[in-house]
Amino acid sequence: MLRSRLSKVACAAQRAFSTSPKALAAKQMTVRDGLNSALDDELARDDRVFLLGEEVAQYDGAYKVSRGLWKKYGDKRIIDTPITEMGFAGIAVGAAMAGLRPICEFMTFNFSMQAIDHVINSAAKTFYMSAGAVNVPIVFRGPNGASAGVAAQHSQCFAAWYAHCPGLKVVSPYDTEDARGLLKAAIRDPDPVVVLENELMYGVAFPVDETVTDVDFLVPLGKAKIMRPGKDITIVAHSKAVETALLSAAELAKKGIEAEVINLRSIRPLDMQTIFTSVRKTHHLITVENGWPQHGVGAEICARFMEDPAFFELDAPVWRCCGVDVPMPYAKTLELHALPREPDVTAAALKVLGKK
Amino acid sequence: MSFLRKSVQLFNAAKQNTRMLSGVQRSYSAGVKTVDDRYAFPGARDASFVNNLKLTMPEDYAPIPIYRVMDRDGYVLNEQEDPQLSQEVVEKMFRDMLLLSTMDKILYESQRQGRISFYMTNFGEEASHIGSAAALEMRDVIYGQYREAGVLVWRGFRIDQFIDQCYGNDDDLGRGKQMPVHYGSKELNFVTISSPLSTQIPQAVGAAYALKRKPNNDSCVVCYFGEGAASEGDAHAAFNFAATLECPVIFFCRNNGFAISTPSNEQYRGDGIAGRGPMGYGIATVRVDGTDVFAVYNAMKRAREYVLRENKPVVLEALAYRVSHHSTSDDSTAYRSAEEIEMWNTLEHPISKLKSYMVHKGWFNEKEETEFVSGVRKQVLKQIAISEKKLKPNWREMFEGVYADMPKHLLKQQRELEQHVEAHKQHYPLKSFKQ
Numbered sequence: 001m002l003r004s005r006l007s008k009v010a011c012a013a014q015r016a017f018s019t020s021p022k023a024l025a026a027k028q029m030t031v032r033d034g035l036n037s038a039l040d041d042e043l044a045r046d047d048r049v050f051l052l053g054e055e056v057a058q059y060d061g062a063y064k065v066s067r068g069l070w071k072k073y074g075d076k077r078i079i080d081t082p083i084t085e086m087g088f089a090g091i092a093v094g095a096a097m098a099g100l101r102p103i104c105e106f107m108t109f110n111f112s113m114q115a116i117d118h119v120i121n122s123a124a125k126t127f128y129m130s131a132g133a134v135n136v137p138i139v140f141r142g143p144n145g146a147s148a149g150v151a152a153q154h155s156q157c158f159a160a161w162y163a164h165c166p167g168l169k170v171v172s173p174y175d176t177e178d179a180r181g182l183l184k185a186a187i188r189d190p191d192p193v194v195v196l197e198n199e200l201m202y203g204v205a206f207p208v209d210e211t212v213t214d215v216d217f218l219v220p221l222g223k224a225k226i227m228r229p230g231k232d233i234t235i236v237a238h239s240k241a242v243e244t245a246l247l248s249a250a251e252l253a254k255k256g257i258e259a260e261v262i263n264l265r266s267i268r269p270l271d272m273q274t275i276f277t278s279v280r281k282t283h284h285l286i287t288v289e290n291g292w293p294q295h296g297v298g299a300e301i302c303a304r305f306m307e308d309p310a311f312f313e314l315d316a317p318v319w320r321c322c323g324v325d326v327p328m329p330y331a332k333t334l335e336l337h338a339l340p341r342e343p344d345v346t347a348a349a350l351k352v353l354g355k356k
Numbered sequence: 357m358s359f360l361r362k363s364v365q366l367f368n369a370a371k372q373n374t375r376m377l378s379g380v381q382r383s384y385s386a387g388v389k390t391v392d393d394r395y396a397f398p399g400a401r402d403a404s405f406v407n408n409l410k411l412t413m414p415e416d417y418a419p420i421p422i423y424r425v426m427d428r429d430g431y432v433l434n435e436q437e438d439p440q441l442s443q444e445v446v447e448k449m450f451r452d453m454l455l456l457s458t459m460d461k462i463l464y465e466s467q468r469q470g471r472i473s474f475y476m477t478n479f480g481e482e483a484s485h486i487g488s489a490a491a492l493e494m495r496d497v498i499y500g501q502y503r504e505a506g507v508l509v510w511r512g513f514r515i516d517q518f519i520d521q522c523y524g525n526d527d528d529l530g531r532g533k534q535m536p537v538h539y540g541s542k543e544l545n546f547v548t549i550s551s552p553l554s555t556q557i558p559q560a561v562g563a564a565y566a567l568k569r570k571p572n573n574d575s576c577v578v579c580y581f582g583e584g585a586a587s588e589g590d591a592h593a594a595f596n597f598a599a600t601l602e603c604p605v606i607f608f609c610r611n612n613g614f615a616i617s618t619p620s621n622e623q624y625r626g627d628g629i630a631g632r633g634p635m636g637y638g639i640a641t642v643r644v645d646g647t648d649v650f651a652v653y654n655a656m657k658r659a660r661e662y663v664l665r666e667n668k669p670v671v672l673e674a675l676a677y678r679v680s681h682h683s684t685s686d687d688s689t690a691y692r693s694a695e696e697i698e699m700w701n702t703l704e705h706p707i708s709k710l711k712s713y714m715v716h717k718g719w720f721n722e723k724e725e726t727e728f729v730s731g732v733r734k735q736v737l738k739q740i741a742i743s744e745k746k747l748k749p750n751w752r753e754m755f756e757g758v759y760a761d762m763p764k765h766l767l768k769q770q771r772e773l774e775q776h777v778e779a780h781k782q783h784y785p786l787k788s789f790k791q
Contacts, residue, residue, distance in 0.1 A: 076569065079601070081597065081600075081601075082593075082596050082597065082600055084589070084592075084593035084596065084597070086558065086589055086590055086593050087558050087590070087593025087594060087596065087597045088558075088593075088597065089558075090555060090557070090558025090559050090561070090562065090590060090593065090594065091558050091559070091561050091562035091565060091594075091597055091601070092562055093558075093559050093562060094499075094558065094559030094560055094561060094562025094563040094564075094565075094566070095562035095563065095565050095566045096562070097547065097559060097562070097563055098497065098562065098563035098566035098567065099566060100565075100566045100569070102562075117552055117555060118555060118558075118559075121550070121551075121552045121555065122550060122552070122555050122559065126548070126550065127757050127758070127759075127760070128533060128757040128758050129530070129533050129534055129538075129548060129550070130530065130540050130547075130548035131528075131529060131530045131531035131533055131757060132531075132756070132757050133529070133540055133541075133542045133548060134540070134542075134547060134548055135760065166758050167758050167759070169759075189760075190760035191759045191760055222763075269763055269764075269765070
């Protein structure tokens, strides 16, 4: 596996992209620091919380998300493990069963496939199958989705995989506020939570105000956020695709189209109310995600519309913008076109709206 | 006792680090240290250098010996090893073994008659359950595989609790959410059985890690699994993690010779599961005769003392013979002879060994045994009749326990089902469910 290679790419992926007008006034914080400070807050708040995974301690994490935490909290709270995902995921599940609150870091979610039995069959189901006798308060976290230049086995989104399973909660943060607030809420939650971070976003700085940096700042699980209000079309996205959606909204604005951009934040539970409310206003919907189309997050949103009176609010069919239905190619030019880009989303919006 | 069967030429006499394994502890003799620390390879710091090439063969190592206290006829071989348990304790051991065996026979038949969907018996492994459980404290946490009902018997799980679980009725602690024999009891510190094979092994290490973090910890975790389960990647990961994280966990391998139909000689090529402990993972190890309840008891006692004193794991391999079929889905005469099974079911049976011991002690009373067995049989049959008639848990519970708080969509589905059942109640056996 390309473990060392991936962290180099993480550094190369840093960019100064910001979509908020508050940028000049507020303090800037990267997504990485948002996650790092969330871990720090919760480790300090509750001594049952501990972090384990490959390279999380002395090396500060493959992507430096746990930077400085081992020095601060020591071997008991920040634990480097041998390389066996099923081993440390199983240990984390057992520790949670015994009353601790482990945070299990997968160096990337691609490697979580090694441990999926522990996530699905043990973490997600034990509370139910023990009739409430054994609960598993655990967080599985790490980078998810396509990185850059690491080919098919290291470039995929697991949102739909984990969101399929009852018993799990699944969140997919986009910016620093999301990352910090969702991770803190996930650590405090009594149920198992999968936190799908995005490697390409780690180095991106976003403005954060004092509410976000407060030690008790939480983003509720199961609530979406309207990133940009609009009246003409709703664009729903999660994780890095929110960036694509915002770029597209800016482009559409130039054509006089006001797009409302919804950042899902949580994939399970899925906040359909926010989407329904938005569509009652805009009557048009497109979804944007970097995962594959079949049985994906967009597919689920479409299905939910079929089951709700909000369906009659739609003036046009829903359009999904997804990753191309192939394993991610390595070649840079192909990789670029395998995921939805701003022009794809803008074109989709224009089509749905019946404009050129 | 040296594990080196032959003089392994890898180490020439002058440089040899004599490796001694005494009991469960490994210690290095004061051999001549030839390797300057500056030159030590990080991956094998204690290894010496040689200049004659040789493959180290599995045959160079003698198999780890099998510790036993009694011979086949129930005579103690070395008086110093007799745990000197009181008559009261030995009688409880014997009766718990008989209870388990008697209950198994009836519940097995109850599955054959189609009253329950599934069952697994424990025949031939009674001593490893009872002997190990007796050496533990109630505060020690148990992770079982699925064939450890005897541990629950020892801890006080009642006949009605076993049978209510198998029948998934309203008194089942598992609320009818699990297959038969997937017992669990918070009160008895027995983690609910989970079907996927071996996942309990790393989880047990995690639980032991949680215990180790407690100030003045005085409890350990015991994880039971079969020699077949030990082939899963989970088992290897768990051994390695327990060693490196230094957790107070006892890996209790019930090596009963068969993984469903696969005999142990097709399961692995090394020296059983015990053979993996000391050299493979750096774990203190002991191998016992699993049909000898006192051997299991002594080994478990020692293992418990060690893991709590050292905060390190132990591998305990209890050798036995699975007299049972694997489960009610299996007929084992297809892959082994009836004579072989019969031998293990009589001469080598753990219950007959303990019985002989009691006879020698003058503690055995034929009449009392017969009465006890017939009493248990009556109790089990009566309980089956009761458990069968008990109401099933409220069907609304189907939606409970997915999350700590029931999400809206499940509340909605629960209400939909309520409305549906209300509208069509004449078509459903509502009387058999708790309201």
